[in-house]
Amino acid sequence: MTIELRIDDAIVTAEQGDTIRDVAARHGVEIPTLCWAANLTPVNVCRLCVVEVEGSRPLVPACSRPVEADMVVSTNSHRVRTSRRMVLELLASSVDLDRAEPELLDQIEEYGARPERFAAGATKHAPVKQQDELYVRDYQRCVLCYKCVEACGDDAQHTFAISVAGRGFDAHISTEFDTALPDSACVYCGNCIAVCPTGALTPLTEFVRREAGEWRPDQQSVTRTVCAFCGVGCNLDLHVQDGEVVKVTSPADHDITQGNLCIKGRFGWQHLR
């Protein structure tokens, strides 16, 4: 059923079941997101996407709230901008965001977030976990967006190797009893890496280069190919730097993979040059 609603200054049409974010995006209104991804069920936890909806006391998350007829939505009011700025200040003052996706860093600029106001505050401490030759978990960069948990669970992999454990500021991503990854249920599909927006999860090849100051996305070429390990036909994007494959991804909008791969596609290229 088609309905009408107002987003900022425009009356727009939408289908019942669309989210505010869907409709806004279709009409060229950009709403920032962090925990949302097209291939994952919305968890609405980061609250970066909050908007004002007339009649609702609190702001509402645009990423998950379905539209209703005659809704009046403001996506960029002072209240909205204040909350977004504060979410960014709270995150950037508690975890290390220097390896986060560029959009997040741009938003810190755009909303004028000043995390240094909380410079004396607690930060997340977690030793870097490298328990195999494939990937690294550096949870002091984790914003707890739940994306890896969803990718490992219901939304893609159905392995359920990781979950959120603990509570409050101490909440963190963990295997059972913090079991080392090789002993856990993990099958090294790397789908968690693919969705992580902060650089908390990276292939070892990326991590090593970043630590050495030798990670140079601007010098990387990306070559699309089809994975040859089996007959499913997954698209692979080989990221090549200095003549070496440093990372493999799959396009999030690919109809077979939706960005997901298995251990062979994700890590089977390690010998490639």
Place this chain on the structure above:
Amino acid sequence: MSDLHVGSERADDAEAAAIERVLATTGPAVARVSARVTLGGMQATASRRHLLLPGLWALQDAVGWISPGGLNSLCLALGVPPAEGYGVATFYDLLRTERPSTTIERRCDDLACLLAIEPPIPTDVDAVESSPCLGQCDRGAASLIQTCGAPPRIETPDREPRVDAGPSPRLLRRALTGAVTSLADYRALGGFVALAAARTMGAEAVVDAVTAAGLRGRGGAAFPTGAKWRAVASETATEKHVVANADESEPGTFKDRVLMERDPFSLIEALAVAGFAVGARTGWIYVRGEYPEAYQRLVAALDESSAAGLLEGITIEIRRGAGAYICGEETALLESIEGYRGEPRNKPPYPTTHGLFGAPTVINNVETLINVLDIVEHGPDAWRSVGTHDSPGTRLLCLSGHVEHPGVYERPMGVRLADVIAEAGGVRGARPLQAVLLGGAAGAFVHPDQRDLELSFEAAHEAGVGLGSGVVMLFDDTVDLRAVVRRAARFFAHESCGQCVPCRVGTQRQVEVLTSERPDTALLDDLEQVMRDASICGLGHTASSLVRSARTLGVL
């Protein structure tokens, strides 16, 4: 989930027996409709995952902690991935995932006990931890003792708190005489008359009566109960649930505990009335984990009532919380029953349409439910004869702090604050009153100038405070209210579920700012705004309200 990967450790004999008992005692398979009720449309899978929390409790009670082997075996039995089982276990304060010292004392150092009216009693323990409010503020200086191989128990000074039913005794009518622990005694005091009356009236008439009575929720939000019941009654689903929220954890609140300890049958009966009225065949009571006595009395009352054939048409299950204030939030409570981390759901949708296991659900506070018995038995008009027009009925007030006679006081809605305080013996030691805390840690301070305030929903609202869960905590002139505010802030940081950024990091930052020499008010303003505006649930929305109130009073 056939290909569950589980490590090699398994339960030892004691643990295996504990798991067996849980699997044997309870357990209709229940459909879990959605991992997260956000967009709807997810498939239902039959599972016994709702036995996860009882299973974790069984392990904890048997061997004192959740060992890797115990967790693995439990997860295998229930088809739950161990990482998720671990995520659930680590959510709760009372469940331990590291082998503990043999006996642990969790000593309450929250608002009322902070005033150290009486020194804590010395106990023979191996370790002491700080505990949020244990709901024993009428006795003071309370501790929860956790010993290997036994359920937790409460220790308090040996003081008989007041239970004062006031001029129109209703809710406390039976509790006045001490604990009603047998069905015979309960019936002698008029028990199970209301359920019979409800069945005679018919379901619709019960919903009508509750609506006409104008009963509003006593759990904090003051939502009209009749409207909630009507919404669920009108749903056509065959599966529906009624849930009693007995997770009472708001600092300074202990009324539901007194009701359950002294009048446990009434909650069973009231829940049966609710189920009958809305057409739910399953009822759940979610009791705070720190209330072992209430839990045992409820279990006994339920057993006796169902053995006597009084609960035809409804199956009631009692669940024990495990130390998490947030599980009192209605949707977190539902998640907790279902065997997930107690993370509140985003609303809408509301429990009336998408509640327990995705089915339409009524969830009400203990005090709210018990009111229904009188409404059904004596009719809405009689019930409305006390209280005010917009807040009919009586209210249980939890007096604590620097008051001469702490306890539960039942008073008609609209009673003057000064009158209740006077009837409770006034300020302890006749010292000058500095402030009264209404509504708990999520509430607000009232200045002694406002002592004429009427305790009704509308008058409190107008004065910019809330009655919340009935907390009336007195502070004399010796108290450093800034320390009270800091303790409340620490409470919220400790109890945040950690799901959403504004509250997970915001409550932590609020503690830090308040702990500094001269708290930066610009930072407090911004934290208040983002927590109130952008948090998922009421915890984040109200985590700054006492700070704001203290600033208004000029304390900060």
